[in-house]
Amino acid sequence: MLEGLEGTVVKIRENYILVKSGPFTFGMNCSISTTERLKVGEHYNFNTYLAFYQDRAPELYGFVSTEELEVFSALIKANKIGPRLALKILSGTTPDKLKALIASRNIEGLSNLPGLGKKTAERLIAEIGHLFENEKIGESLASNDSRVDDALNALVSLGFDRRISSRVLSDILKVTPDIEVNELIKEALKKIR
Structure with missing residues (x-):
């Protein structure tokens, strides 16, 4: 499993980047909060998640912050939330705020995030809320x-x-x-x- 990637960012789009690592150039999906922290020509260490699909090519997801990867990994454990939707949700907030919304069972706040409606927010709290119960977030x-x-x-x-x-x-x-x-x-x- 590919758990990390070290390389130089050669192109940045809104939520997609190209990273040159040795003789290879990798395309990675990233949250907007991650891409906003990056600069072309700079060297970074990315935490990664590799998603496999039956009907299309694998996709690589990259995170500069370990915390963002942890929240992403929790989100994709919920039913009907795949990597693309999890990334969309993370692009609408910070990991801390998202954990706070889930821990406080704030359905209204979650429903305002991109890609989340009331039913999905309720399911998210029901299925992964226990993962954030011990978070001490003000x-x-x-x-x-x-x-x-x-x-x-x-x-x-x-x-x-x-x-x-x-x-x-x-x-x-x-x-x-x-x-x-x-x-x-x-x-x-x-x-x-």
């Missing part, structure tokens, strides 16, 4: 708080781990819920370092 991250999005994206772009950053932001917002985004980032940097 309520603020399950909401659509743009401050959290902005602060989390800023911290990740600075090289901090997404999971640790989200927990730190959640802790800060519990103490000071009305904090401005710039102060939220400053406080998070103090606590992470």
Whole structure:
């Protein structure tokens, strides 16, 4: 099984990339959040999932983040959610937010994601909800708080781990819920370092 791929990105489309590794060039499906982090000509290590089909060629799915692969792997365990739909869902949110929506059994929030209707959201919670029961994700991250999005994206772009950053932001917002985004980032940097 192909579990990883190391190479240089030679082309990026919205959710598809080409990666040159040795004498081979691989095409990989990626979430939009992954492709937004990549640059042509840069070298990356991808976590991969190889999907086999009876009626068409195999497809390779690539993830820069291990967490995104883990959530993708959980999604495809649900009935009627294949790799393409799982990738579409991941393109509409972050792994942390998706886990928070599933853990909090937020059917309405899940239904707003691309490719998910109410029935599919209910089935997703019923079939894989137990996988995220032990997740300690703050309520603020399950909401659509743009401050959290902005602060989390800023911290990740600075090289901090997404999971640790989200927990730190959640802790800060519990103490000071009305904090401005710039102060939220400053406080998070103090606590992470």
